[in-house]
Amino acid sequence: MSSPGPISTPASAPSSPRVLVMGAGTIGCYLGGLLVAAGLDVAFVGRPRVIQALRSHGLTLTDLNQRRLHVSTAMLNLNETCPPGWAPDVTLLCVKSGATPEAARELQRALPAGSVVLSMQNGVGNARDAQATAPDMDVRAGMVPFNVAELAPGQFHRGTGGALMVHGRATESALRALPQAFTQGGVELQLIESPASMHAVQWGKLLLNLNNPVNALSGRALRAQLLERGYRQCFAALQREALDILDAAGLPVQSMAPVPPRRLIQVLNLPSPLFRLVAARMLKIDAQARSSMADDLKLGRLTEIDALCGEVQRLAASTGRSAPLNSRMRELVMDWPQRARPYSPSELKQALGLR
Numbered sequence: 001m002s003s004p005g006p007i008s009t010p011a012s013a014p015s016s017p018r019v020l021v022m023g024a025g026t027i028g029c030y031l032g033g034l035l036v037a038a039g040l041d042v043a044f045v046g047r048p049r050v051i052q053a054l055r056s057h058g059l060t061l062t063d064l065n066q067r068r069l070h071v072s073t074a075m076l077n078l079n080e081t082c083p084p085g086w087a088p089d090v091t092l093l094c095v096k097s098g099a100t101p102e103a104a105r106e107l108q109r110a111l112p113a114g115s116v117v118l119s120m121q122n123g124v125g126n127a128r129d130a131q132a133t134a135p136d137m138d139v140r141a142g143m144v145p146f147n148v149a150e151l152a153p154g155q156f157h158r159g160t161g162g163a164l165m166v167h168g169r170a171t172e173s174a175l176r177a178l179p180q181a182f183t184q185g186g187v188e189l190q191l192i193e194s195p196a197s198m199h200a201v202q203w204g205k206l207l208l209n210l211n212n213p214v215n216a217l218s219g220r221a222l223r224a225q226l227l228e229r230g231y232r233q234c235f236a237a238l239q240r241e242a243l244d245i246l247d248a249a250g251l252p253v254q255s256m257a258p259v260p261p262r263r264l265i266q267v268l269n270l271p272s273p274l275f276r277l278v279a280a281r282m283l284k285i286d287a288q289a290r291s292s293m294a295d296d297l298k299l300g301r302l303t304e305i306d307a308l309c310g311e312v313q314r315l316a317a318s319t320g321r322s323a324p325l326n327s328r329m330r331e332l333v334m335d336w337p338q339r340a341r342p343y344s345p346s347e348l349k350q351a352l353g354l355r
């Protein structure tokens with residue numbers, strides 16, 4: 001992506017690597033749009049609402065560094081199901097966790113055996129679940145560190161930074177084109193060779209995503225929510241419980257923050273004036289950015305709470321322990337439709353049983 005102002009987008013050459021975006025939503029449109037702009041041959045599969053918006057408006061991508069990119073409708077290969085006979089070099093699986101089985105079934109039906117599928121989803125279980133549903137695919141875990149918001153139909157904004165990570169090797173033909181293509185759009189992609197390291201990355205991201213329910217229930221934008229100590233204390237308590245369980249299970253975690261996970265918990269608990277100083281980098285978030293779960297609650301959609309707090313509960317149970325805070329948070333998110341009123345910091349602490 002060039003910065004600032006619109007840029008022209010190159011037409012993909014006949015020999016361009018082919019990418020299928022399965023689930024053209026917020027992340028799918030952002031990642032796929034960057035790849036179209038880099039000249040890759042990208043097909044999007046999405047719901048009629050999104051496909052119609054892209055047909056009417058094209059795709060506009062912006063980011064926190066004032067980059068702006070417009071991909072015209074003519075450049076977009078838009079579909080409501082996998083285009084028949086279209087064999088991608090790589091597929092980006094970008095649906096929410098609850099939609100993974102249906103999407104994986106479609107990939108299994110439509111793509112040649114051995115097709116590489118990258119799960120660009122949150123949680124630690126989506127790649128495993130997709131692989132179980134689509135046994136002929138080669139499903140790999142991926143990780144998206146940054147926040148993307150749909151600002152208007154066809155307009156997607158990246159509000160935070162960080163490098164994409166994917167399980168694979170730079171020498172693999174399916175993946176070779178991706179790092180450079182994303183770099184052109186201002187996004188780094190790191191390939192992680194070892195499955196154990198990728199698992200540690202995913203758990204590191206899950207720890208960060210334990211703020212998603214806090215953010216969603218706060219009713220505030222991410223930055224405003226993180227500036228409230230009471231909400232940070234809730235996030236820190238959920239993280240501490242998860243880390244204790246991960247330690248008990250002997251599972252390593254790669255921190256997604258510039259400091260180790262336990263240090264991050266201390267930082268989150270600091271009084272706000274100190275937190276602002278110490279966590280200046282963490283607070284480099286656009287004022288309007290919200291967690292993906294906040295979008296789900298607002299639109300009355302199924303949330304990914306089961307893939308986040310639910311995963312902590314399941315890991316706890318597998319080691320003979322319990323995860324009362326993550327269990328309680330899961331209940332609060334499930335009970336949202338009955339309440340439908342944001343929690344103040346003290347209300348949320350009280351609801352979690354924190355002092």
Ligand SMILES: NC(=O)C1=CN([C@@H]2O[C@H](COP(=O)(O)OP(=O)(O)OC[C@H]3O[C@@H](n4cnc5c(N)ncnc54)[C@H](OP(=O)(O)O)[C@@H]3O)[C@@H](O)[C@H]2O)C=CC1
Nearest residue numbers: 023025026027046047094095099103121122144147148292
């Ligand atoms: N948004 C963000 O900032 C971030 C999100 N993530 C993760 O990325 C993943 C995707 O999230 P996000 O992009 O926000 O989700 P969205 O809901 O915005 O996008 C997913 C889209 O895929 C559609 N979809 C689901 N199943 C199918 C199908 N079988 N065929 C076609 N379209 C389908 C959904 O439609 P419908 O709603 O009708 O099912 C929806 O439009 C999640 O795991 C999320 O946690 C990770 C980092 C940041």
Ligand SMILES: CC(C)(CO)C(=O)C(=O)O
Nearest residue numbers: 145146147290291292293
């Ligand atoms: C980027 C981040 C951590 C923002 O909350 C996210 O993963 C999400 O919104 O789901």
